[in-house]
Amino acid sequence: MPRRFPPSLLATALISAACGRGPATVPAPARMDAATAVASFDTAWSRIGATYYDTTFRGHDWRELRATFRPLAERATSPIEVRQAIESLFVRLGDSHFYIVPGDVAQAMRASSDEESDRPGTTGLEFRLIDERLLVSRVVPGSPAEQAGVRAGWEVRAIEGVDLIAMLAARRRLDHARDVRRAGLQIPLRAESATHGAPGGIVHMRFRRDDGREVQLDVARAAFDGQVVRYGPLPPQYFAFSHSRHADDRGCVGVIRFSVWMLPLLPALEGAMDELASCRGIVLDLRGNTGGVAALVMGVSGFFVDRPVALGTLQARGTTLRYLVNPRRSNRRGESVEPYSGALAILVDGLSASTSEIFAEGMRDIGRVKVFGDTTAGEALPATLQKLPNGDLLIHAIADFHSANGARIEASGVAPDVVVPMTRRDLLKGRDVALTAALTWVGGARVEAGARVTQRTIRP
């Protein structure tokens, strides 16, 4: 057996995902015995204590924190109370990428995604929090939501199973900018997850239309038009990938969009680049992309960068590793190719998180892209997983990340070169102003987002 292993193995274990997108199932809370509760708390405390990149623990005495919060686990009678005890540790560190995925939820989600030929259902809706209101930010063309008449820009007033009013009110009560920003990331994702489930199921929703009238709509779910991806014990993730070719009299510009950084990405990207290689510019649309497997930035950047430069460094305890571009000079058919050298833009917004942020900032730092859109989530720490004795999954940050120019994205996010925030007015008018701006820049002249478009979507 070899004594040394490829760094990709280490990189494999690093996830960088702010939140996942997957089918939502919330089983009833169970009871928990005291020994398991304490063992789960102790495992979480030990694991974080052994791996957290800041050995000062943000100025806290780690042992003292254990003494403070362990009694909560000792008194816990339910998994929720154990999680609250562990989450008390997270709060003291203040970083992103400290989460608990309830074991029963992860299990139920895995089981539900095994049904229906591994294809859960979606309504085709995406949401954003804009001006303190939850708005429909995208209606997938041809989706049940579009057929039901839902339009981008409508305000979401209620989704079955989600107490939106309470969530928005709770966010308004937050006084720490970091917490406000995180809630702004989590509320739309939570709302979106609530619309997922078995194909054929109905989601009851209430909207406020552009004319101010409230409408109640029952939207059916259709089978998800993409791949459901499993990564270790994590709940299944939705991987959607599409690319479009915008033709004009000077040739073409391309748009590539993918939902998460998961392992089908490289082959999908290779297929897209085969079709877009002749285009004079490409837009990578990372809006709403919450991250995934961090190591993928090395392969993806290689499609667009012709030298092995570092996009940034991750600093774990005693180790500094670089996210090094691997220029793509061959394809799966064994043919020699060259990385794409045309103009490249990246689109981001407040729901672009984690690996998306690492990629966007790194690519900008090396001078390869221009970034358009809105400031990103500011959740960019490499993390890993630990199964806890109670079956929950602990996701915990193990490294700090600095981009090629030394910028720390955590807490601040990636500020675009060209700020084009999403507004309700634009959504209602069906305008994608950020995409138009990016297309125009990569195209060297005005390119209409909707003109002569050929779009392809990955099918499982």
Place this chain on the structure above:
Amino acid sequence: MNVRRVLATAALASVLPGYVHAQALPAAKDLVQAWAKAVNADGWKGHKSARSTAAFDMPAMGMSAKMELAQSFDPPMTVTKIDLPGMGEMRQGFDGTTSWSLNPMQGAQVLPEEMAAAQREDGDPGNYSRLSPAIVSSETVEKTKLNDQDCYKVKHTWKSGRVSHDCFSVADGMIVWSQTKTATPMGEMEVVTTFGAYKDFGGVKRATTTTVEQAGQQFIITLQGWEWDTVNVKEFELPPEVKALVKKP
């Protein structure tokens, strides 16, 4: 010196004052020779190739995979495959000239020369004995306790300039722990390995369980099978994606 004499020396040293204790450490040469003999490190001689199979686990991630390593001895060539469910196959190899890797995250890569050198070193079966010319000096640096086992830590300086440490069990002379720093395209990485449950595989004693720790991650490799001379040289051929990367002269 055999293991029994090493143990006797260690027992004597334990009753002497500290400054003498340091002098009484067993010589690295004796520890290494005892190890090489005990595991039958030369058992590979007379064979052309070996194939080993193992279970590869990342316990924190709840991931398990199958792992296979094929190696040729002359010329030294290796290919390692780890098939992670849901992730695809991660491959790394050395065909005597080119060190390469191919995985679902980074794609195909020809690795830098220092990694080719490391692969040559790893692929040389003579290095298992720690008596090969690739190690220019070995020195016993301390008696210590690692993973609840008393052991003698030996520092090896390799011809390549690399420094590594092995810890030889006081109880049975087996290597129970190793540490090295290795260059990777992502940067230098410290790798700490613990070995356990030595068993006979193809006439050579090897650790059944190898636990690798690097940058806060842990991989556990459980050796399951060993075969001599079943490897076809074609197995070391570069995958098409890598072949296209190798510049023609």
